[in-house]
Amino acid sequence: xxLVRRDRRGTQAIEFALVLPLMLALIAxxxxxxxxxxxxxxxxxxxxxxxxxxxATAATDDAEAAFVAALGPRVTAEGFDVAxxxxxxxxxxxxxxxxxxxxxxxxxxxxxxxxxxxxxxxVSLRIRMEDQEVIDTGG
Numbered sequence: 001x002x003l004v005r006r007d008r009r010g011t012q013a014i015e016f017a018l019v020l021p022l023m024l025a026l027i028a029x030x031x032x033x034x035x036x037x038x039x040x041x042x043x044x045x046x047x048x049x050x051x052x053x054x055x056a057t058a059a060t061d062d063a064e065a066a067f068v069a070a071l072g073p074r075v076t077a078e079g080f081d082v083a084x085x086x087x088x089x090x091x092x093x094x095x096x097x098x099x100x101x102x103x104x105x106x107x108x109x110x111x112x113x114x115x116x117x118x119x120x121x122x123v124s125l126r127i128r129m130e131d132q133e134v135i136d137t138g139g
Contacts, residue, residue: 029112036108036117043080046071047104055100055127055130063089063129068087081106086104088104098129100129102127104122105121105122106120106122108121
């Protein structure tokens with residue numbers, strides 16, 4: 001009984017060539033997915049800090065303008081393009097029970113395009129206003 005031994009030279013290179021595109025797609029997709037969530041979290045944090053700043057304005061001040069003024073530098077500091085930023089801010093309620101509702105969005109293109117994700121980074125928040133009116137306690 002004679003066993004013919006086959007030449008196995010080059011099989012590892014062929015296996016590597018077959019697996020490499022799948023591994024690269026997996027790595028690129030994971031990187032794209034992680035980068036999206038990092039940028040989304042960064043954008044949400046910037047909007048949250050800006051709306052907190054705006055909610056601490058005095059009752060006589062314009063909270064909507066304070067939100068836009070606070071958001072611009074924060075977004076720029078995080079590396080986003082302010083020119084593509086879309087914001088809305090509305091104030092509702094009465095004195096002592098006022099709310100500031102804001103929404104902000106930025107277009108998002110992604111890195112590799114291998115992972116489907118939203119085309120925009122968007123945040124909507126509602127926060128109670130901190131009325132900083134001067135109250136005379138008689139003292």
